[in-house]
Amino acid sequence: QVKERGRDAIEFFNTDMADKVSQQLLMEGDLRRALQEDQFELYYQPKIDCKTGAVVGAEALLRWLHPEKGRISPADFIPVLESSGLIVEVGEWLLKEACKALGRWYKKGLWPANMKLSVNISPRQFRRKTFVEDVSRILHEHPIPDASLDMEITEGVVIQNMEETINTMVRLESLGVSFSLDDFGTGYSSISYLKSLPVSTLKIDRSFVRDIVEDQNDRVLVETIVTMGCLLGMDVVAEGVEEEAQLRLLVQYGCHSYQGFLTSPAVPIEEFEAFLIK
Numbered sequence: 001q002v003k004e005r006g007r008d009a010i011e012f013f014n015t016d017m018a019d020k021v022s023q024q025l026l027m028e029g030d031l032r033r034a035l036q037e038d039q040f041e042l043y044y045q046p047k048i049d050c051k052t053g054a055v056v057g058a059e060a061l062l063r064w065l066h067p068e069k070g071r072i073s074p075a076d077f078i079p080v081l082e083s084s085g086l087i088v089e090v091g092e093w094l095l096k097e098a099c100k101a102l103g104r105w106y107k108k109g110l111w112p113a114n115m116k117l118s119v120n121i122s123p124r125q126f127r128r129k130t131f132v133e134d135v136s137r138i139l140h141e142h143p144i145p146d147a148s149l150d151m152e153i154t155e156g157v158v159i160q161n162m163e164e165t166i167n168t169m170v171r172l173e174s175l176g177v178s179f180s181l182d183d184f185g186t187g188y189s190s191i192s193y194l195k196s197l198p199v200s201t202l203k204i205d206r207s208f209v210r211d212i213v214e215d216q217n218d219r220v221l222v223e224t225i226v227t228m229g230c231l232l233g234m235d236v237v238a239e240g241v242e243e244e245a246q247l248r249l250l251v252q253y254g255c256h257s258y259q260g261f262l263t264s265p266a267v268p269i270e271e272f273e274a275f276l277i278k
Ligand code: C2E
Pocket: 045, 060, 061, 062, 073, 074, 075, 078, 094, 119, 120, 121, 122, 152, 182, 183, 206, 239, 240, 241, 242, 259, 260, 261, 262, 265, 266
């Protein structure tokens, strides 16, 4: 097939690939520097109770302000952190940062019992042999309120070895960590994972929520996911809620909580504290 397309196609393909590789290497260098020079920040997006409007938790999201290029989306740089292995170091920094924030909110009396801060854990980070020990050490160095740390994982975490994944999750649970299944519905095996993994929360991906007001099919999917999560005894969180009309439907379906621009994007720690005080 490649032969039929001829030499030009192959050369085009090669330069394209080469471009990608060199871009990736450039970004990798920039990310290494970012880590040394403290260019990363953790922002927090409140999770809101669908019925009462109260803050019931938050998700920590990584932010990078590049000195020349400005803000770069995590969607663009997280994959490079993953492929370069830098995610391990950044992930460790991030967990410490999240624990420090939890400790600080607790001391200020801003963090009620049962409230959870969620941190995204990438597959490479999760599968590292020393991950559980690393988390245990961080929790020792930076004590947090009981059961206040949640880890958002995706299917990518499970892909290699189900038994090993469950084993790691159970060990983390004994440290007080709970789990959310992130981007639910976007992968291939979401439903079978629900059956096997010790996850307490299900996060409906933004792509399903976006058009629920206009799209009957999306409405059916979201309602079904909410119902299934509830029947399995899980908490269900909707992502990317931007309009009142979307929220009204979620309330109608019995969804527990949501995140979205309707209430707030992810914001710096001081701004997030204003939500906790309210
Ligand atoms: P995610 O975990 O599914 O995070 C939700 C994304 O949706 C975030 O984008 C958030 O800012 C965005 N969002 C929240 N509410 C709304 C809304 O109402 N409308 C719209 N249009 N977007 C909304 P962000 O921060 O760009 O992160 C993108 C992805 O990057 C995350 O998806 C997550 O997979 C990854 N990521 C972000 N921070 C971290 C991190 O600290 N560690 C790891 N491993 N991955 C991270």
